[in-house]
Amino acid sequence: MLRDITIGQHYPADSIIHRLDPRTKLIGSFLMIVALFLITPLIGYGVVLVVLSTVILLSKVPVKFILKGLKPILFFIVIAVSINMFLTPGRVVFSFWIFEITAEGIDRALMTFFRFTFLIVTSSLVTLTTSPMALTDGIERLLTPLKKIKFPAHELAMMMTIALRFIPTLIEEADKIMKAQMARGADFESGNIFKRAKNMIPLLVPLFISAFRRADELAMAMEARCYRGGEGRTRLNVLKFNSSDYMALCLSVIYLVLVIIYL
Numbered sequence: 001m002l003r004d005i006t007i008g009q010h011y012p013a014d015s016i017i018h019r020l021d022p023r024t025k026l027i028g029s030f031l032m033i034v035a036l037f038l039i040t041p042l043i044g045y046g047v048v049l050v051v052l053s054t055v056i057l058l059s060k061v062p063v064k065f066i067l068k069g070l071k072p073i074l075f076f077i078v079i080a081v082s083i084n085m086f087l088t089p090g091r092v093v094f095s096f097w098i099f100e101i102t103a104e105g106i107d108r109a110l111m112t113f114f115r116f117t118f119l120i121v122t123s124s125l126v127t128l129t130t131s132p133m134a135l136t137d138g139i140e141r142l143l144t145p146l147k148k149i150k151f152p153a154h155e156l157a158m159m160m161t162i163a164l165r166f167i168p169t170l171i172e173e174a175d176k177i178m179k180a181q182m183a184r185g186a187d188f189e190s191g192n193i194f195k196r197a198k199n200m201i202p203l204l205v206p207l208f209i210s211a212f213r214r215a216d217e218l219a220m221a222m223e224a225r226c227y228r229g230g231e232g233r234t235r236l237n238v239l240k241f242n243s244s245d246y247m248a249l250c251l252s253v254i255y256l257v258l259v260i261i262y263l
Helices: 022-038 042-059 063-068 071-087 103-128 132-149 153-183 193-199 201-224 243-262
Strands: 092-096 099-102
Touching (some): 022 042, 022 132, 022 243, 042 243
């Protein structure tokens, strides 16, 4: 289950999506997410499915690899869908015991399911098609105007990218610790939810210790390389928009405008 988390991982490939400027992908994903929460008719999510499917095909990232990232949050999606389905008042279409399912509840449950699913897929596509360094540069460049009000754009971009970069590392570390504890007789699957939470202590304690150790090692490595923040730093690869970036941004804006007008 832990290895199914794809957010934060980078899938190297030679595709038009990988070659796009990271700022283009960040802005495009933001516009996609905004449009996702503006859509109310269910048919609109069919349009989103077509758009996302096209982007996935262009990115050359395996569909199974992307869908695998939905497994860790499937439990939360089921809870959110169930809450909306059973607790939304309206015209009752089915009832059993103390539960009632309404037509409005079904619509809202489907909307919740599609929003959660497409949100995770969109976020995963950004990290899967963008290297950590490019993602850092893209976030920093987008936040550059805020430097005029003394906003630490470089530091924030660096922290966000380091957090994303270490998600796969911590997942791998947690998987190793869990297997080691299970070999010693630990049980993480049986019992009720409270017992399972208690059984996670032998996993969380060494994981936190490992995370703090890695953070200390990273800080020492950055200090040894004379890292002093973003002031005066130069870049080997300077970000520049090309024709494909402008085309992608135009298509993203047109998509958002059409969603606002028609959906």
